[in-house]
Amino acid sequence: MMRAERPHRFAGFAILLGLLVLTVGLSLTVGARAVPWDEVWAGLLGQIDSIGAAAVAVRVPRTALAVLAGGALGLAGAVMQGISRNPLADPGILGVNAGAALFVVIGIAWFDISGAQNFLWLGIAGAGLTAVFVYLVGATGQGGATPLKLTLAGTATSVAVSAFIIAVVLPRNDIAGSVQSWQVGGVGGARFDTLLPAVPFAVVGLLLSLASARVLNALALGEELATGLGQSVALGRLMAAAGAVVLCGTATALCGPIGFVGLVVPHLCRMIAGVDYKLVLPLSTLAGASMLGLSDVLGRVVARPNELDVGIVTAFVGAPFFIWTVRNNRMRGL
Amino acid sequence: MSDMSLATPRAYRRPSTRRIQVLALLTALVAGLILLTLSCGRGCLAPGDVFAALTGAPGADASFVVSELRLPRAVLGLVAGLSFGLGGVAFQVMLRNPLASPDIIGISASAGAAAVFAIVILSVDGWLVSLIAVVAGLGVALLIWTLSARRGAAGARLILIGIGISAMLDSITSYVLLEAPAWDRAEALRWLTGSLNGAQLTQAIPVAGALLIFGGLLAFTARDLEALRLGDDTAQALGVRADGTRLRVTLAAVGLVAIATAATGPIAFVAFLSGPIAARLLPGAKGLLLGAALVGAFLVIAGDFVGQFLLPARLPVGVVTGAVGAPFLLYLIIRANKNGGTL
Incomplete structure (x- = not known):
């Protein structure tokens, strides 16, 4: 990885801020x-x-x-890649978003829960439980949490969760349509009154995640070295994971499970700014917001007069990037 | 003498007997299940009535239920299950990795996306859908092989690239299904998980044909495939052409899985589960293909029956097999050694 010079870093921020402004402009005018x-x-x-x-x-x-959702997913992806030291970590691939979706769907179908605030709590609880579960499965057994095992654990969990979501939704024709389109991942139905309750959650997740940059930097050197440097690794990891989970749960509760933003964005940011998480984390937030915004714009343009849900666009753009990462990285367990 | 027999574990003493027993038992189980699904549904019929309905005896009360509803369902479940099991185990043996099954590495996803595209956008049906699904499946197999062909194609790289391609193809499928106005959304959801709902005998014909052609091809290739498990060099020394064998097996396995997927939708994890289950039942490697095919048929028919009648709500078979298969995949991941483990 290239070593980042100081002017280079500011250039990265400037470029991404400019991109975000451009994205917002396009998103407001193009449709x-x-x-x-x-x-x-x-x-x-x-x-x-x-x-x-x-x-x-x-x-x-x-x-x-x-x-909001793009920034949350981009940042969550960067944190997850840091915690698991796994270049393929992404809230979508690891099944965390699917877990959040399952909890929201169960809440709708079985407990008649409604209201944006309640969805947020459900989403965060689902994301947290799934993240712990997938990580435990991926880390058990020989070789620890290799990228292959984590990815497979995430895939298996996603399939199981999807089967369960369908089992919950199918008998309920009244909610099937809304759940199906929500599940693909869309931002089309956004309203400010459902968006505002999410802002405090997003801010908490953002602060927890950004504060974990030091721990993630230390972890990048290896767990022993991190402990040797005086970092409380366990606590730091927990805080960082909590931040990422809150971000994923919030984003999923708002617009359904959206994959690949958290995978693509941190890699691009590392290309711009090097490996320092103090830079990668804020840059990933900016870039994630731009990526989701641009994907949404793209989805409005390519299928005129219809619209493509943003989750479909990110999967289509992100999956080739995933493959490229698999091909080019020398990873543990690959 | 007694020392000798102690040194040889019982299961290995006469593997052929045990193999025949297991295969016969599996066949009997599948046949029994079919009989059960024909005679029992919302209510149960006496075997005599079922027989009368099947033979078309005039005035049989149950004739419509049995021959129009239950028989097509059972037949489609049987041929699709056999195809999934056989296609899945062929991939797993060829790539020497239980995780390299067509539903994980994106072959099923490509057949599903192509079938949905053909049905919804191109408005074709019947044989043409199967053909398009097979062509797409072969294309994606070629793409995955090419993308992962560095330092051997059998490793983790192939599986991960397959997962990435699956994600892309699934997004195409979701898009087509969401855009299709004529499709009921609940119906689309059912198809996406794999379902035998509304099965007709005409749907089973292409699957049965594929089973004959590609299953026969696999049966002829089984010995070479066996040699391939020992490694390319050993296979070469035994006079087996490794690349030719791989080509034939890929063609046959993709054909089986793609045509079955075009008929029923991608029934989750049947192709993945059948091989490892059969390998645990059968001693040695002989008969593994047949065993896996029978296990596949068992899983589909049993899963469909459970989903229809034993659960509080009627669910498609893919939900049941997905719920059973995912824990097994998690178990394999936990148990897997560094190279992903062998079958």
Whole structure:
């Protein structure tokens, strides 16, 4: 990996901030419906007299959701890759998002739970339990938590969880449609009143994760060395994992399980900024927000007049990257 | 003398007897299950009524239920299960890794995506769907082989690349199904997990044909495949052409899995489970292909029966096999040694 010079680092931040601004701009102006500029302004200012302006007004919360969820997933992916020292770690691949989805679906179907706030708690609980489970399965047995074993444990868990979700949903025709489209992963139905309760959760997750940069840096040197450097490894790992879980659960509760953002983004950020997690973590947040926002825009454009759910776009863009990572990395257990 | 017999474990003393016993038992189990699914559903019929309905005796009350509803379901379950089991174990033996089964490395996903695309977007049906599914399956197999062909194709790299390709193909499938206006969403969900709902005898015909052709091809290749397990060099020394064998096995296994998937949807984990279960039942490697095929048929028919009648809600067979298969995969992961383990 290239060693990052100081100006280089600021350049990274500047580029990604610029990209995020561009993403937000595109997300507000580009859509299934072409809207002239004056109506875009009208929509942003809340005057929804014309259809075009109304369309733009709907895009505002949608953009906010994409940025929030994307940032959360990008950061969570970076933290997970750091904790497990596994270049293939991603909340989608490890089944964590699927676990969050299962809890939300069970909440809807069996306990008649509704309301954004409750979904958030359910999502976080599901993400936490699944993360612990997958990690335990992946780490048990010979060789510890190799990328192959963790990925397979995540895949197996995802399949089991999906079977369970279908078993819960199928007998309930009344909720099947909404759950199915939510499960693919979409930001289309965003509203500010469901988005606002998530902000405190996202902030807590963000702070916990960003604060774990030192621990992750130490862990990158190996567990023994990290302990030798005076890091409380166990506690630090726990804090970092808690941050990542809160972020994944929040993002999944808001827009369904979305994969591959957390995989792609940290790798790209390491190419820009080197291996220092103090840089990689904030950069991953910015880049994740841009990636999900751009994927959403892409999904609106390619299938006009229909829209592609953003989860489909990220899988389609992210899976080749996953394959590329597998081909190029010299990993433990590969 | 008694020392000698102590030194030889019982199971290995006469493997052929044990093998025949196990295979006969499996066949009997599958036959018994089919009889059960024909006679029992919401209510049970006497065996005599079932026989009368099957032979088309005039005025048999149960004729519609048995020959229009239950028989196609049982037949499709049988041929699809045999295909999944046989195709799965062929991959696992060829790649010397139980995790390299078609439903994990993306072959099933490619057949499923191609079938959905053909049905929904191209509006074709019947043989053409099977053909498209097979072509897509072969294409994806070739792609995975090419992408992972560095330092040998049998390792973890192949499995991980397959998982990545599966994710991409699944996103295509979800997209097509979500966009399709004519499809009921619940029906789409059912198909995605694999289901025998609405089975018709005409659906079973391509699967049965594939079973004859590709199953026969595999049967002729079984001995060479066996030699391949010893390693390419040893196989070469035994006069087996490794690449030719791999080509034939890939063609046959992809054909089996893809055509069955086009008919029933990707029934989760049947291809993955059948081989390892058969390997635990059978001593040695002989008869493994046949054993795995029978186990596959057992899993599909039993899973369908459980999902239909023994659970509080009617569920497609893929939900049942997925729920059974995932813990087994987790167990294999925990038990796996560094090279992923052999069958």
